[in-house]
Amino acid sequence: MNTRARASILLTLSLAFAGLSASAVPANAEAPAPPGQVAESAGATPVPTVQGPLAATAESNPFGAASHQEVPQDLSKLGYDEEEYLVSGTSNVYSWPAAGPAQIRTPDAPYTTRVLVRKPAEGQKFSGNVVVEMLNPSNLFDLNIGWAMAHEQIVxxxxxxxxxxxxxxxxxxxxNFDSARYEALSFANPLPLTDPRNCATVAADSSRTTENGLIWDIYSQVGAWLKSNDPANPLRYGSPTTRVEHAYGFGYSQTGGFLVNYINGVHPLVVESDGEPVYDAYMVAVAGGAFAGAYPMNQCETAPPANDVRRQFKDVGVPIMRIMSQSDYLRGIGSRRADSDAPGDRYRHYEMAGAGHATPDELTFSASSEDIIAAGRSVPPASCNEGPRSRFPSSIFFNSALQNLDLWVREGIAPPRAEPILVRDGAPVLDEFGNVQGGLRSPFLDAPTSTWYGTATGASFCFIAGYERPLGQDVLDGLYGNHGDYVAAVKSSVRALEDQAFLTDYDARRLLTEAAQSKTP
Known part of the structure; x- marks a missing residue:
């Protein structure tokens, strides 16, 4: 069921309840704008110069392409196409010394980055929505986490x-992965090494010859491109104007924190210059408070302190959902604030009970191990000391959240509210099975067969990977007299959550099928 179909149902309920070589570019590719010529957007935000779509061949493919994921995905079977572009322009480097909009530190620094696009193959099947994600670099390469978490709802x-x-x-x-394909990419620092503003010390994953702070204007300009009538816009589908109606910003973990900087520091500048925002709503995932709650606006200044007002959202003007996991909600507890339906301050805060931060899906739906090694990076571990990364399906929450965010923007239907995970004296309140109470619920906790942990031990990001510990057979026998009792318990949980719009209809069906096919108890 798509968003518009669900909208009519929910509205009824709400009333009832008050630089590559030419050979790398296909012959039919749109020609980029001439050097120095910038296409116009609807507002003042410039549209970048675009090269592509780049050819995908047996010798050269996009890093993280669906066909080269850890578990390859045939997008054609979903009715989707994939394209890769290089986008170039100039970006201001900002400083953010205090609450309020950011300030320009260094203007007009040239950049070139790459953009990966997945879209319905047929224009008539395009909803008009585009989810725009800053790809997560925490493992020192791009992770397609937004696609991993919400591609079922996107499709x-x-x-x-x-x-x-x-x-x-x-x-x-x-x-490292493909020097010819990506030769033109550049986040060059506009300040020479001799300039005292080019700080002598930068973070371990950074360099004085590059500048992390170019991303803010890049993010605005890519969104403006997708909303523009530029001939290179892949979401025109051959029409004279863009088919994009709404752009939704997404960030996960580190890039969720990037979104905090963007929303509070740069979004107001865009509204001032353009008269409206580029992004019509935001989903800030597993980033808040003292946990990835904000980042340095440029690589020479520190991030806002953990309790700084710049890490919290207030009166942004467009809907925002912040979604924390069981791995990070305690360190991020400072991100909690009251939900709001006020027109200028639409906000929801969710905490996913049982869900881990670093999931198997973020590896499954990103570049293959072979390609990660070719990129000169280490393959993140899929298991920790306690066993495999938690299999808890965070996607069920992201699918429904994206559906509800779209309904909020398009139809004005306010999303459901959920209590946060219950905390007392700085620690979670657990049930008799060791699972947290409160938070976004699911049959994994309300018809339990396991205890779900948000943290594990081991290499890399195991401390936020989480794991599962199955309940003993005697416990299961005491909970469920037979398989039918278990299925009935799952069905009760699923139906209640679907009625409240915390589950999509397709996730509800899948959870019921999985329960019926299980051998519990």
Whole structure:
């Protein structure tokens, strides 16, 4: 069921309840704008110069392409196409010394980055929505986490998804992977090494010759491109004007924190210059408070302190959903604030009970191990000391959240509210099975067969990977007299959550099928 179909149902309920070589570019590619010539957007935000779509061949393919994921995905079977572009322009480097909009530190720094686009193959199936994600670079290469978490809803609704390489360290990995394809990519620092403003000390994943702070204007300009009538816009579908109606910003973990900077520091500048925002709503995932709650606006200044007002949202003017996991909600507890339906301050805060931060899906739906190694990076571990990364399906929450965010923007239907995970004296309140109470619920906790942990031990990001510990047979026998009792418990949970719009109809069907096919108890 797509968003518009669900809208009519929910509205009824709400009333009832008050630089590549030419050979790398296909012959039919749109010609980029001439050097120095910038296409016009609807507002003052410039549209970048675009090269592509780049050819995908047996010898050269996009890093993280669906066909080269850890588990390859045939987008054609979903009715989707994938294209890769290089986008170039100039970006201001900002400083953010205090609450309020950011300030220009260094103007007009040239950049070139790459953009990965997945869209319905047929224009009539395009919903008009595009989810635009700054690709997560925490493992020092691009992770397609937004696609991993919400591609089922993206495809079900006919949305497009766009991923942007957002950090120089990820550019380095791309050049290691395919130096010819990605030769033109550049996040060059506009300040020479001799300039005292080019700080002598930068973070371990950064360099004085590059600048992390170019991403803010890049993010605005890519969104403006997708909303523009530029001939290179892949979401025109041959029409004279863009088919994009709404752009939704997405960030996960580090790039969720990037979104905090963008929303509070740069979004107001865009509204001032353009008269409206580029992004019509935001989904800030597993980033808040003292956990990835904000980042340095440029690589020479520190991030806002953990309790700084710049890490919180207030009166942004467009809907925002912040979604924390069981791995990060305690460190991020400072991000909690009251939900709001006020027109200028639409906000929801969710905490996913049982869900881990670093999931198997973020590896499954990103570049293959072979390609990660070719990029000169280490393959993140899929298992920790306690066993495999938690299999808890965070996607069920992201699918429904994206559906509800779209309904909020398009139809004004306010999303459901959920209590946060219950905390007392700085620690979670657990049930008799060791699972947290409160938060976004699911049959995994309300018809339990396991205890779900948000943290594990081991290498890399195991501390936020989480794991599962199955309940003993005697416990299961005491909970469920037979298989039918278990299925009935799952059905009760699923139906209640679907009625409240915390589950999509397709996730509800899948959970019921999985329960019926299980051998519990």
């Amino acid at each position: 079900a609704n006919g949305d497009a998804w766009v991923g942007i390489t957002a950090k120089p360290i990820a550019v380095e990995a791309l050049k």
